[in-house]
Structures are given as structure tokens and as C-alpha cells.
Amino acid sequence: MPYSQIFKDHLEHPQNGGELDDADVVAEETNPVCGDRLRLALKINDETIAAARFLAYGCPPVLVCGSALTELIQGKTIEEALQVTRKQLVESIGGLPLRKQHAAALALETLRSAIEKRKSGGMPAFPI
Amino acid sequence: MSRHSDAEFMATVGDAVIAKMPENRRVYLDHSATTPADPRVVAALLPYLTEKFGNPSSVHGFGQQARAAVDRARREVATLIGARANEIVFTSGGTEANNLAIRGVCEAAEAHGRHVITSAIEHSSVRGICDAWEKRGWEVTRLPVYEDGIVKVEDVQAALRPDTVLVSVMLANNEIGTLQPIEAIGNLVRAEREKSAHKIWFHTDAVQAAGRMSLNVETLGCDLLSLSAHKLYAPKGTGALYVRRGVRLAPQNLGGHQERERRAGTEGVPGIVAFGEAARLAREEMDQRAVHEERLRDLFEKGVSERIVDIVFNGDPARRLPHVANISFRFIEGEGLLISLDLQDIAVSTGSACSSGTLEPSPVIIALGRNDELARGAIRFSFGKDNTEAEVDYVLEILPRVVEKLRRLSPLNKDRKLEPVSVE
Secondary structure, X not given: OOOOHHHHHHHXXXXXXXOOOOOOEEEEEEOOOOOOEEEEEEEEEOOEEEEEXXXXXXXXXXXXXXXXXXXXXXXXXXXXXXXXXXXXXXXXXXXXXXXXXXXHHHHHHHHHHHHHHHHOOOOOOOOO | OOOXXXXXXXXXXXXXXXXXXXXXXXXXXXXXXXXXXXXXXXXXXXXXXXXXXXXXXXOOHHHXXXXXXXXXXXXXXXXXXXXXXXXXXXXXXXXXXXXXXXXXXXXXXXXXXXXXXXXXXXXXXXXXXXXXXXXXXXXXXXXXXXXXXXXXXXXXXXXXXXXXXXXXXXXXXXXXXXXOOHHHHHHHHHHXXXXXXXXOEEEEEOOOOEOOEOOOHHHHOOOEEEEEHHHHOOOOOOEEEEEOOOOOOOOOOOOOOOHHHOOOOXXXXXXXXXXXXXXXXXXXXXXHHHHHHHHHHHHHHHHHHHHOXXXXXXXXXXXXXXXXXXXXXXXXXXHHHHHHHHHOOEEOEEOOHHHHOOXXXXXXXXXXXXXXXXXXXXXXXXXXXXXXXXHHXXXXXXXXXXXXXXXXXXXXXXXXHOOOOOOO
């Protein structure tokens, strides 16, 4: 399955890459099987995701899912963000081959991890 | 919908949309994977698809015309490696040649022993056959390579046993291009055989080396040598195995007398004719091709060193094929780099796990003692006779930007001040 034009656009022009100086929470998840990593920083105002930034190490779908996820969740409330499904994320980048679905799973896992950490009042995982 | 880079984030990188090569030409730097068929080769094969379509086994004129063409091609392929024509067995490619060599020798020599010596950096076909043989109860010794990517002859010597029937070490590695000490291993195996009437044979996979450097089976001292046509500007689907006179081989294809009973099946005449012509051209143009490719490769490597930091060159810089560069880019994953370069019409290869469809990164780069990160960030650039300096310039313009962009997105890069990673 060839990558879609939306996928290529994200890869060539990643959205919201980087870190946030004033992040409320930062989470990072790793796929222990293949070593892919995704880091997500969120700025949350009144339970709404005001800003999201990502960093990614791994095959292109990881990077693209990071970029697409930040676009999907910015402006959403925390609860709304938790409703984003893997299907929605994959559709937003024009589909993913079966063997690359793990990249979307990693992105959502990182999002849930960040929100949980925020709910439990945890400190950012990494010094910023 | 078209995205534009986040201005703040990309401010220091610059947008990666850069002027394309003149005439929108794509830059192909993956000649170790395959090469385009040379127009002269295509011209030679075309009549054998149409008016000269005979079956070489047929007694009539059509058949004899095809037979003569196969014989001519056989002589050309033999000449490329300093062999006799009747020592060449045509196959469907390098993988089949490796299968015929290893399985054929092992089956024929089983009564004398069940031990094979090979290296840790063989092509997946040789690796796969050895793994399968191990499951059948054979013992396999996989020789290490060191940071230079080269097998040590002393290790071969130490691994030899009275029940060793085959040593299979590649001539040049397919990922990093390093040249193995085939002549020395050949001498060692020959001495062992003469010393004690020990039934032991030496196979080398020369798929990457053939046509790119001068080869002579007598000097190399090998008993079997694998070749592939599509690495030297002929079409895919044809290969050959050199089998030294006197080497017993159990055929793997049965049911026909072709190829002196060693490989049954109607010969793929057009592919064989093409292989012959490609072998002739490779022999005649070898020096100029090697000089040209080495110059481009060296220009490229120098340019990369000047423009990009945190890189590691893989493989001995001197003892390697002239057209291959293999570089690990720290903090980024090879497939991300490969696809990003592809979007700029530059074709390369990576040993990264994702791209190979496995979960483990390149065993070749790992065998050099590199860590997972360096193995995952390894990219092979392999030059060909038709690449140009303008193409190298173009890649040198694009590559640093793409690397920088991916590094700015990499958590490994961000953490490096916190967790310095040592590079050997």
C-alpha cells in the first residue's frame, strides 16, 4: 500500500514538531518491540488542549502519526481528546499499511499516558 | 490539501521543498539493489524474444540458434571470472546460485561430514540456507567480523574441523561493500584438502563484486562462485553458479538434462543472452566504471563529512567495493530518512528494521559492533556507471536538510545533552 499524499505532506512538513517551554505535561512512550519512540508535550488551559508538540524516533508512520495527532487534539477538551480512535487517526493520514498500524497505536498510547499523568497531577516526565 | 512547515519550528532548517534536478530526473543511488538494463544489453536480448525464440534443447535450426547464443553467453560469463565455459551453470539469479552451491555441496558431501563455516554478514539467502541446514541437524559456524567488517583468516583456520565440508564466505558485502580475504581463505581450504584428502569445498557469493572488480577463480581459489545478472546492467531473473571441475554437486532441480544435469529446466535464453552481453560490457568497461563510481562515492563521502555531524561511516574505508558508501546518521531512523529522500526523488537503501520487514535492525551493522541506534540509522548509497557529479551535488544539497529536519524531531537528539551516547 503506497503512502497517501496527506501522509507525504505530514512527512515533508511536520506540524507541531518540537517541545513546549510551558508544557503542563510531557509523556513519552516506546514500542519495546521495534524501539519506536513518541514524546508528546501538552499545554492545557481550562481542561482544553491549547497546544500540543511532538518528537518522534522511528519509521515515518510514527512521525506522521505524531504530527497528525497534534492537529487532531489541539483545541479539544481532554475528554474529547480521549475519544479520538485509532481509526480516526489512521483515516486522518489517508490510511496506513497493516504492518504500520502500531505507529497509530503508539501515538494514542502516548496521548492517554499524558492525560493520565495530568489527571494524577504528575510532574512532566522529562525536564524541559 | 497541502501542508506547510510550522514556521517557528522550521525557521532554522528551511523548507525542504527545493528545486528538483534538471528535467526532473530521479537520482538512483541503489545500484547494489539492482541496476537498469543497459540499452546495448536490451538490444542483444530482443531478437531472442521474437525471431530467435527456439528451445536450446531442440535439434532443429531454431533450437540450434538458441543453443549457440547460450553457449556464447556462457563463454562471456566464464571469461568475466577467469573460468571455463563448462564450469558455468545458469540459474534464475544469485539466490538460486547460492542455494545450488550450498545445498548441492552439502547433500553430495553429507557422508563426509555435517559442518559448514560461514560468516555473520552473508546475504540473507546464504543465512537462510545455513539456518535451515542447522534445523536439519547440521552444525554451522558463523565467523564474526570486526569493526572493519572483514572476516579474519585466522578465525577460518580455527573453525576448520575434520567434518567441515563447506566454507561459504561472500566476496564483497551487500550492505557495506567490504571485501573479504577470499584468496587467503581459498589457499587455506585448498591446503586442507590436499593435506588429508579432506572433502572440503569453498563457495563465495560474488553477486556484489562481479563486474565491479577484476575476478579470477584461479587466483581466488574458490570452488563455487555465485553471480547475478541484474547487478551488472542486465535484467532480473538470471544468475549463474561457477562450479569448479571435479566438485560434486547434488542438483536441486531435477527432470531434465540442461546445464550438464546440474539444473533441469529450459534455459531462460533472452536473460542468458543479456547476461552474456552485460558480462562482456562489464569486462571491457570495468576500469572506467570503477574509477568513475569511486570518484563520485569519494566526493559524496567528503561532502557528507563536511556538511553533517554525528555520522559514522560503516565498513573498512579502503578494502571495499568502489561504489558503496554506508553511513549511520545518529538520532534518526533509516526509513524516515529513506522515505524523506524518496520524496525528493533520491533512491537509497537502509538496513533499518522497519524497512526490512523484520523487527531487528541490520545484522551486518550490528556485526560491526555498532549499537541499535547506529544500525537503525544506517543508509547505503550505491553508485552506478550512469550517475553524474551533478546528481552528487543535488544529493549533498538535500541530504543535510532532511537529516537536520528529522533530527529536530528526534527525542534522542533532544536528550543528548542529558544522556550523552558514546560513538565508537
